[in-house]
Amino acid sequence: MKEILEKVKRVFPLQNIKKQRENLYFVETEKIHLVSLITNLRDINGFKHLVLLTAVDRIENGVFQLTYLLNNDELKIDLGVRVFLDRENAEMESIHHLWKQAATYQRELREMFGINFSGSPRVDKAFILEGWDGMPPYRRDFDTLKYSEETYFPRPGRSTNDPAEYMKQKMYPDE
Amino acid sequence: MSKEHTEKRIVYSPDGEPIEIDPIKDYFEGGRPEIRNPRNGIIEKFANWARSESLWILGFGTGCGAIEMRPLMTPRFDAYRFGYQWRPTPRQSSVFVISGYLSVKTLKRVIRSYEQMQNPKFVVALGSCTINGGMYYDSYNTINRLDHYLPVDVYITGCMPRPEALLAGFDHLKRKIKEGRGEGANKYAENFDWYKANQKKIIKDWDIPDYNW
């Protein structure tokens, strides 16, 4: 793992190399280098399998963090490649030409976060939310409670208890 | 918002004759549900007895509660002895068990299935999610109150209710039908506009007819 990263680092700028465990590393790179880096990892360094592609909304920094988790089956190691996108007009190059299944991940991210993967097949088709026309719901500035209350006729009289406190009072009222 | 496959179009036969196709009309047949008043007296009582003793459940697992229905078929609970049977098609069934949360996407299919069932039809809502949203009360994608979209006959609370609770709920439904209060289908027909307005408020890509049989 170390050797591969050293080798790749000579060609691509990698920051924040983080060791999660012996066989799982995370690295950060820049947006423009991502596709060539992943192509390099796939074709030269044996990371042949895309485990997942996911996004995190880092609203404090004003960025989306994309994680491409790759797996090398021969060496039994995983490598997560992270990249940060601007939250406004979030856009990313598509990698569906490397792995076909990436198109599905990109379709989901487009719908849930509003990240645009131009060129990805069927990316504009509704994935889970049919006919959704508001802010993408996984963005952290989307208030799901407010949306739910406005849309889904909340039943009045609903109350919530903290389970730990509630059970403590029920079972040990004297303490 | 309509979709391509529901728009009117003209196709040409091999002879070059134009044929107009209106998918909503040709494939679904619109219209409105009609109110069918129950007959009076002993005939209706007898029919209600038969309806309550032969509840055919639509086998459509809508939420996680579908897991709680399967044990009813097993030797331990054996719901068949009370006259419940599972049917695979909405046409032949009379009870629709909404098993747990409903996402907007599922709700659309549920409405279609419900409307395809034939008149004396009953809805059993299973689990807290159907009553007030349950643990999904603040979700952007699951409904909170089922009774705004379909007429519900019996609620069974719990998250999830045990199969025994389900049996008790079905028992309650039986009593309700025998008393002649199982008129959900007529209620739906009466308040059709209200139900439709609620449904259309959340189902944004409405590409089905307003009522399919």
Add this chain to the structure above:
Amino acid sequence: MDTIWIKLLFSLLTIFIVLNYGLLLQGVVRKIGARVGRRYGIRWYQPWIDIIKNYAKRTKITHGIMYYIAPAFRLTGGIGLLLFMPVIYGTDMFSNFSFTGDLLLLLYFQFFGVLGMALGAAEGGHPYSAMGVSRGLAQVTAYELTLTLGIIAIAVQYQTLSITEIVAAQQGGIANWTIITNPLAGIALMLAFLAAMGRSPFDVVIAPQEIPIGPPTEFHSGLLGVLQLNRAIFPAAKLILFMNLLFGGATDWGTLIIKTFLIYMWSVFVGVAFPRFRVDQSIRWYLFIPLIIGVLAVLFMKF
């Protein structure tokens, strides 16, 4: 003039008795199946309630004329099979409309209902119904070969096409029954009987929770009620046919009920013991051993 009216009355009575007997059989057999699976099972009168419930539905929709006619076709198959054969041997009245060539007619009635259903299901517009019908027809065709060969063997054996005469030839004790005197034809017919009853392992085409429910997917309310009536009458009529052909017929209702019940148990026990065949499996099975037995039965009669 008078006799035809009396005959009609008695045939109605026959249909009524056989219908209720068929429903009772359904209930009892499902109960037995449940008990084999260690369940309590349905109430024995559940089939009656289901039919009443279906007729009591307030709405029904239509897909066209053939959609209405199909259940009637199906029921005609059942009732036709029942009325053109002597139900009780030796009585004028319960021999109904049997005549000298009835054996051939009954072979046609086997197929009649399924064909009607094919037309109706196609008009229902459900893509799976067409699939279910074609699967059903394929299976019927497969077992029909064995059935026909067995019946030909029996016709050659007794030199007649009249069921009444076949029954008459079997009177006078178990030793005269066709199953004893012509075991090859008997085995062939009893193997064809398994599929003819539409029970497991050959019920994949009509099993409710299979890919389609089969042809009746779109049928509902009263139309489904008609189909249910047929599902009571048709098996009962087939039971009576096999009893007439192989087990010496019956001279009174008590004998009939005992004999047909025991014959039914053959398919029930096979059914609870064996899981379902897929259609291609059942066709392959029928076109091998049962078919060979059927051919042997005919050849055996020749030499």
